[in-house]
Amino acid sequence: MKIIVCVKQVPDAKDVRLDPKTNTLAREGVQSIMNPYDQHALEEAVRLKDELGAEVTVLTMGPPQAEDVLRQSIACGADHGVLVSDRAFAGADTWATSYTLAQAIDFLGGADLVLCGKQAIDGDTAQVGPGLAMRLDMPFITCIQKVREADASGLVAERMMDDGYDVVAVDYPVLLTVVKDLNTPRVPSLKGKMRAKKAQFQVLSAADIGADPSLIGLAGSPTQVVRVFPPKPRGERTVLTGDMDEQVSELARRLNAYLQ
Amino acid sequence: MDYFLSEEQEMIVETAREITDERIIPARAELDEKHEFPRAILNEMAQADLFAVPIPEEYGGFGGGCIDNVLALEQLGRGCVGVGTAFAASALGIYPILIAGSDEMKSKYLPDVASGAKFAAFGLTEANAGSDASGIRTTAVPDGDEWVINGTKQWITNGGEAQIYTIVAITDRSRGARGASMFVVEEGDAGFTCGPKEKKMGIRASSTTELIFKDCRIPKDRLIGRLGTGFITVMKTLDSSRPGIAALGLGLAQGALDEAASYAKQRVQFGKPIISFQAVQHLLADMAIQLEAARALVYGAARHIDAHPKDMTKVSSMCKVFATDVAMKVAVDAVQVMGGYGFMSEYPVEKMMRDAKILQIYEGTNQIQRNVIGQELNKEYSRS
Numbered sequence: 001m002k003i004i005v006c007v008k009q010v011p012d013a014k015d016v017r018l019d020p021k022t023n024t025l026a027r028e029g030v031q032s033i034m035n036p037y038d039q040h041a042l043e044e045a046v047r048l049k050d051e052l053g054a055e056v057t058v059l060t061m062g063p064p065q066a067e068d069v070l071r072q073s074i075a076c077g078a079d080h081g082v083l084v085s086d087r088a089f090a091g092a093d094t095w096a097t098s099y100t101l102a103q104a105i106d107f108l109g110g111a112d113l114v115l116c117g118k119q120a121i122d123g124d125t126a127q128v129g130p131g132l133a134m135r136l137d138m139p140f141i142t143c144i145q146k147v148r149e150a151d152a153s154g155l156v157a158e159r160m161m162d163d164g165y166d167v168v169a170v171d172y173p174v175l176l177t178v179v180k181d182l183n184t185p186r187v188p189s190l191k192g193k194m195r196a197k198k199a200q201f202q203v204l205s206a207a208d209i210g211a212d213p214s215l216i217g218l219a220g221s222p223t224q225v226v227r228v229f230p231p232k233p234r235g236e237r238t239v240l241t242g243d244m245d246e247q248v249s250e251l252a253r254r255l256n257a258y259l260q
Numbered sequence: 261m262d263y264f265l266s267e268e269q270e271m272i273v274e275t276a277r278e279i280t281d282e283r284i285i286p287a288r289a290e291l292d293e294k295h296e297f298p299r300a301i302l303n304e305m306a307q308a309d310l311f312a313v314p315i316p317e318e319y320g321g322f323g324g325g326c327i328d329n330v331l332a333l334e335q336l337g338r339g340c341v342g343v344g345t346a347f348a349a350s351a352l353g354i355y356p357i358l359i360a361g362s363d364e365m366k367s368k369y370l371p372d373v374a375s376g377a378k379f380a381a382f383g384l385t386e387a388n389a390g391s392d393a394s395g396i397r398t399t400a401v402p403d404g405d406e407w408v409i410n411g412t413k414q415w416i417t418n419g420g421e422a423q424i425y426t427i428v429a430i431t432d433r434s435r436g437a438r439g440a441s442m443f444v445v446e447e448g449d450a451g452f453t454c455g456p457k458e459k460k461m462g463i464r465a466s467s468t469t470e471l472i473f474k475d476c477r478i479p480k481d482r483l484i485g486r487l488g489t490g491f492i493t494v495m496k497t498l499d500s501s502r503p504g505i506a507a508l509g510l511g512l513a514q515g516a517l518d519e520a521a522s523y524a525k526q527r528v529q530f531g532k533p534i535i536s537f538q539a540v541q542h543l544l545a546d547m548a549i550q551l552e553a554a555r556a557l558v559y560g561a562a563r564h565i566d567a568h569p570k571d572m573t574k575v576s577s578m579c580k581v582f583a584t585d586v587a588m589k590v591a592v593d594a595v596q597v598m599g600g601y602g603f604m605s606e607y608p609v610e611k612m613m614r615d616a617k618i619l620q621i622y623e624g625t626n627q628i629q630r631n632v633i634g635q636e637l638n639k640e641y642s643r644s
Contacts, residue, residue: 187278190309190322193271 001054001152001172003045004111006101006132007038007073009066010122018228034069037117039076041178043185045115046077048150055079057108061089061100067201074196075188081201082108088206091218094123098131100216103209105136112172113155118143118179129177140175141168145182261552263559265331272328275308276335284339291342291465292611295457297421298343298465305336305347306376314351315358319370325566326500330507330558337511338518341615342465344508346379349417349466351504352623353380355497356426356442360485369424369444381418383427383445383471384494386411391628393428393491394436398473400429400443405480407443409451409473417622419469420454423447427471428490440490444482451476462614499572502580502623503565506558509587509619513551516587516594516612520544523598523607534597543597547590554583574636577629584619585626591616 012031019026034042045056058073060066061084070081084104092100105111114136119126126142133140145165146158154171160179188196206216214220240247265273283301291298305311314329315321322328329351336344354373357365372378389395398411409429416425425445432439445452455470485493521544524535534540561579565572591613595602602609620626 187275187282187304187308189307190271190275190312192309193275194268197267 001048001052001113002109002111003048003054003056003113003115004105004108005038005042005045005056005058005073005078006114006116006128007042007058007060007069008035008117008120008122009033009060009062009069010035010120013121018230032065032068034072035117035120035122037119037121037178037180038069039117039185040180040182041115041117041176042073042076042078043183044147044178045113046186047183048113048147049077049079052150052152054113057082057111059084059101059104059108061085061092061097061104070201071196071199072188074199075192076186077189077192081199083201083203084209085203086206086216088211088213088217091221092216093221093223094125094127094131095222096216096218096220098128098135099220100206100209100211101128101132102135103211104204105132107204107209110136110173114138114173114175116175116177118177126177129175133175136173136175138173138175139170140177141170142177144176144178147182261556263555268324269328269331272310272313272322272324272331273335276310276332279305279308279310280335280339284336284343288340288343288465289605289608289611291340293464293605295459295464297467298340298346299421301343302346302379303376310347311350311376312374315354315370315374319366320374321370322374325562326503327559327562327566330503330562333504333507334511334514334555334558337508338515339511340465341508341512341612341619342463344511345417345463345466345618346421348501348504348508349381350379350422352382352497352501353418353422353424353426355500356382356484356493357444359496359500360442360489360493362485365444365481365484373424378423379418379421380424380426381416381422381471382497383413383416383425385413385415387414391625393440393494396428396430396440398427398429399433400431400441402480403477406477407480407482409443409445409476409478411473413471413473415458415468416454416471417466417468419467419471420457421467425452425471426484428494431487431490435488437491438488440494441487442484442490442493443478444484445471445473445476445478449476449478461617462611463618495573498623499576500565502576502629503558503562505619505623506554506561506579506583509583509616510551510555510558512587512612512616512619513547513554513583513590516591516609516616517544517547517551519607519609519612520547520594520597520602523601527598527601540597543593547593550586551590554579554586558583571636571640574633577624577632577636580623581626581629581633584616587619588616 009032012033017026048054049056056078057080058070058078059082060069116129130140141159143160144157145160148156156169159166159168240250283304310332312322313324313332317323357369373380400407400409427445428440428442430439431441451474453472458468524540525533527534558579561575564575594609595613601607
């Protein structure tokens with residue numbers, strides 16, 4: 001069984017700043033981490049590997065320093081890491097990114113199971129997973145909160161919904177995007193860290209994966225960021241005090257005043 | 261201070277720190293309150309290879325020495341000495357096998373302890389044999405292809421939770437110190453049971469029970485090393501393990517200092533954070549001085565011990581005494597800095613102060629350690 005986990009290196013959310021000139025995220029001097037949702041996707045892949053026996057490949061698109069998340073993945077139990085890296089990929093939106101990742105997965109010979117985090121905490125679009133599945137012509141289930149059972153031919157999983165969850169049974173190949181309820185990512189082991197230290201990663205360029213230059217990077221990205229700005233602070237908030245009757249009358253009084 | 265750790269050692273610290281910050285610290289208050297054995301956390305520590313640290317690579321370990329174990333235990337102790345003790349006691353339980361066991365015995369037991377599939381425990385203390393190990397009453401008598409063990413061990417850490425127990429029993433009372441031997445007893449051996457969990461002042465996450473042997477029959481090959489070498493193995497085991505207790509003390513002291521100093525920065529009295537008052541600064545300064553001195557001694561001792569020197573016993577005792585006395589003092593002072601808040605169980609220093617006390621008592625009281633150091637000095641100066 002072949003599992004591919006797509007991960008993204010993102011700025012640590014504890015330390016987010018905007019570049020006032022370009023209105024994009026200031027990445028210089030900001031600590032990078034593996035997108036937290038992707039950590040859960042990776043954990044599930046390693047858990048399935050422990051249970052069923054599988055080959056886990058971690059795939060990331062990014063600059064050379066994105067190798068850090070591949071190294072972290074090896075420490076957490078992944079078998080291989082692949083870095084899709086080329087200056088031509090720069091400026092990719094979710095459309096171009098999902099195309100690029102799909103090309104890379106095809107180049108790697110496909111997979112039975114592709115796992116992605118629900119979304120990345122920098123862009124928060126939640127589009128790459130589904131987009132990637134469409135490009136791979138693979139069924140997908142988003143927001144997986146639990147994999148109930150899995151074997152060599154398919155799995156049964158819970159999809160988180162607003163009012164509960166769906167239980168979905170699916171055969172491979174399939175792409176899942178996952179939420180944080182799925183599992184608790186393990187602490188990387190010492191032996192894993194030793195393996196990670198020595199790990200070598202396959203680096204794929206646009207030419208390697210046979211990417212159409214018009215579909216990658218900025219050129220292949222229909223999204224244009226017009227302006228990024230911090231949201232306006234919320235208005236003043238008042239906490240009502242007193243016993244329940246007093247609070248309700250006060251609330252009714254204020255609502256009436258507002259309605260008139 | 262920079263102690264020039266190797267890359268592997270930094271990895272050990274990082275791994276143990278992650279387990280401590282993400283798993284132990286959020287759980288410690290509840291574990292303490294419920295006297296709950298931290299099995300889930302220990303399983304995660306196993307998965308992260310921490311149990312493998314002191315075990316040689318050929319038995320599935322990480323091949324670390326005393327210093328490596330010290331680095332892991334220091335982090336764990338910063339989070340919770342109860343959890344740290346459960347972890348340390350498993351290493352203590354396999355030291356006799358590591359030190360004196362045959363290759364077959366090592367192959368049989370060490371890989372499972374390295375992977376964390378099994379926990380170990382060490383059984384020496386009895387009702388009448390604490391500081392004075394010659395009071396041991398537990399006996400092992402040969403009978404055909406078996407040993408028959410009778411007696412009761414007391415206050416055994418990981419009792420009821422471990423699967424592998426290394427215990428000391430008298431095999432020939434007439435031979436005095438050469439009449440004791442060590443054996444491996446396994447969970448489930450006929451005639452072996454553990455008593456109920458003791459209620460303790462501190463380290464409540466760890467399990468402490470009696471080990472009860474009633475005509476407990478074990479195969480002949482469970483003898484560790486040669487017959488009559490039990491006391492020597494015990495002494496060597498404790499020489500190796502004591503720096504680990506010192507490390508738990510370092511961790512506890514660091515945790516207490518961290519709590520006290522950050523509290524002192526936030527707590528405002530007389531219009532100023534109390535850290536700006538000299539009375540509080542001097543308390544914190546003394547805590548920091550003693551902690552760093554203890555750390556320098558413990559790391560130095562652990563590295564020295566890894567070279568298997570002749571004066572291992574003295575150095576091992578010295579670091580245990582100093583670091584655990586410092587831990588007690590720093591914990592008491594941390595409570596003092598935090599005043600009434602420090603006395604409340606809502607804040608972690610209350611538990612730290614209770615936990616610190618055992619460090620001065622177990623694996624040889626600090627008074628016994630001073631005896632040992634004194635006797636070693638006596639020997640050294642008789643030679644010159």
